[in-house]
Amino acid sequence: MSSTTIVIVIAALVVVLAVAAVARSRRSNDGVDSFRRQIDALSPEARRPVVDQVQNAAERNAPSDDVTDDDPDDEDGARGT
Amino acid sequence: MVPVARDLAIDLGTANTLVYMKGRGIVLNEPSVIALNRQTGEVLATGREAWQMIGRTPGYIVAVRPLRGGAITDFEITERMIRLLLQRVGVSRFTRPKVVICVPSAITEVERRAVTDAARRAGAADANLIEQPMAAAIGADLPIDEPVGNMVIDIGGGTSETAVISLGGIVALEAVRVGSFDIDAAIQNYIRREHGIAVGERTAEEIKMAIGSADPTPQESQAEVRGRDLMSGLPKTVILTPEEVRYAIEDVVSSIVSSVVRCLSKAPPELSQDFLVRGMYLVGGGGLLRGLAERIERETEVPVRMSNVPLEAVVLGAGHVIEHYDALKGMFMGARR
Numbered sequence: 001m002s003s004t005t006i007v008i009v010i011a012a013l014v015v016v017l018a019v020a021a022v023a024r025s026r027r028s029n030d031g032v033d034s035f036r037r038q039i040d041a042l043s044p045e046a047r048r049p050v051v052d053q054v055q056n057a058a059e060r061n062a063p064s065d066d067v068t069d070d071d072p073d074d075e076d077g078a079r080g081t
Numbered sequence: 082m083v084p085v086a087r088d089l090a091i092d093l094g095t096a097n098t099l100v101y102m103k104g105r106g107i108v109l110n111e112p113s114v115i116a117l118n119r120q121t122g123e124v125l126a127t128g129r130e131a132w133q134m135i136g137r138t139p140g141y142i143v144a145v146r147p148l149r150g151g152a153i154t155d156f157e158i159t160e161r162m163i164r165l166l167l168q169r170v171g172v173s174r175f176t177r178p179k180v181v182i183c184v185p186s187a188i189t190e191v192e193r194r195a196v197t198d199a200a201r202r203a204g205a206a207d208a209n210l211i212e213q214p215m216a217a218a219i220g221a222d223l224p225i226d227e228p229v230g231n232m233v234i235d236i237g238g239g240t241s242e243t244a245v246i247s248l249g250g251i252v253a254l255e256a257v258r259v260g261s262f263d264i265d266a267a268i269q270n271y272i273r274r275e276h277g278i279a280v281g282e283r284t285a286e287e288i289k290m291a292i293g294s295a296d297p298t299p300q301e302s303q304a305e306v307r308g309r310d311l312m313s314g315l316p317k318t319v320i321l322t323p324e325e326v327r328y329a330i331e332d333v334v335s336s337i338v339s340s341v342v343r344c345l346s347k348a349p350p351e352l353s354q355d356f357l358v359r360g361m362y363l364v365g366g367g368g369l370l371r372g373l374a375e376r377i378e379r380e381t382e383v384p385v386r387m388s389n390v391p392l393e394a395v396v397l398g399a400g401h402v403i404e405h406y407d408a409l410k411g412m413f414m415g416a417r418r
Contacts, residue, residue, distance in 0.1 A: 034411060041408035042219065042226040042249050050401045051222055053106040054390060 090399035096238030101400030136281040150239040150258040151185035164203035177206035186212040187256035214244035219398030221388040230352030236367030243344035255344035261367035271329030278308035296372030360384035
């Protein structure tokens with residue numbers, strides 16, 4: 001086996017090992033990143049739009065007191081005295 | 082051009098179904114009831130309209146709740162109910178949204194499959210499940226992104242769940258298949274047994290809301306209850322006191338309180354000390370029972386606070402998940418390892 005072949009084989013091995021190391025590091029970083037993204041998405045700042053939507057809806061609905069009577073002709077029923 | 086569906090979060094509860102549409106908020110809030118023609122199988126009504134028919138239908142119509150204890154009891158009817166509800170919020174065969182559905186944490190693998198299959202067959206492109214207490218904690222705006230103990234008690238129509246949540250995950254969980262419908266049933270049974278009259282489930286619910294309590298409360302009043310005398314078959318009126326109602330529902334209330342105590346005992350000590358400062362948060366329609374927060378507080382010696390949005394907390398939490406779908410998809414049931 002010529003020295004050139006040996007160098008090529010070693011170089012190929014080094015490249016394979018480097019690629020594997022990068023992939024492994026990326027996988028472990030994926031876990032960290034996805035956990036970080038999840039925690040960030042649960043932060044009060046991220047939840048603010050949903051909370052605001054509810055508050056706005058509550059404010060919009062507050063003046064219109066149009067609750068319908070759902071049980072107008074109840075045969076049996078309960079009434080506080 | 083094919084219209085794009087807006088993704089949905091659904092709180093498929095035993096009592097009510099709420100739908101949150103991405104970017105729009107809560108777009109539907111209806112009782113989980115469907116009315117069918119018994120002979121043809123045709124759907125006659127869903128939601129509030131069907132709820133008004135409960136106990137008042139002629140022989141050929143049946144108004145039913147297809148979920149009990151947070152689980153599907155009739156797959157086909159549930160699928161039809163979900164399909165109709167999704168149609169009402171704009172889902173069609175051309176607009177198939179991603180759907181996140183809140184379910185009790187205690188449901189079995191088979192029951193989970195039933196819910197996701199029902200949603201997919203009803204028009205969802207993809208259906209994922211999230212535990213109700215987790216969704217409730219997000220919706221109640223608890224700081225679950227921090228390494229502190231957050232405790233949430235979700236009392237629904239058919240289930241009561243207590244969870245300790247920290248850093249976006251469930252640390253301890255306790256669930257019982259007992260909820261506010263069991264309180265209604267206990268009131269019905271008590272009136273039948275002690276007063277000899279039959280009342281419907283809607284009347285029992287009205288009694289609970291009028292004078293029901295888990296602990297003595299100030300300014301209590303009595304209720305006039307009308308029903309059918311079991312002996313004569315004639316309409317009859319009796320007076321029911323709050324003490325009688327408390328006695329009637331004691332077993333159900335005790336069961337709920339015991340599950341909260343069991344969950345507290347499962348919590349790691351580092352988080353337990355947080356509860357004394359931060360308290361526990363009560364959500365769900367069952368949590369509105371008068372005196373329940375005081376009763377839990379008295380028996381656990383931990384402060385109990387009511388959520389600002391007790392009825393909507395679960396669907397709002399799921400709505401937040403649908404708004405941040407990619408970041409939070411790790412929270413779906415089955416996604417965690």
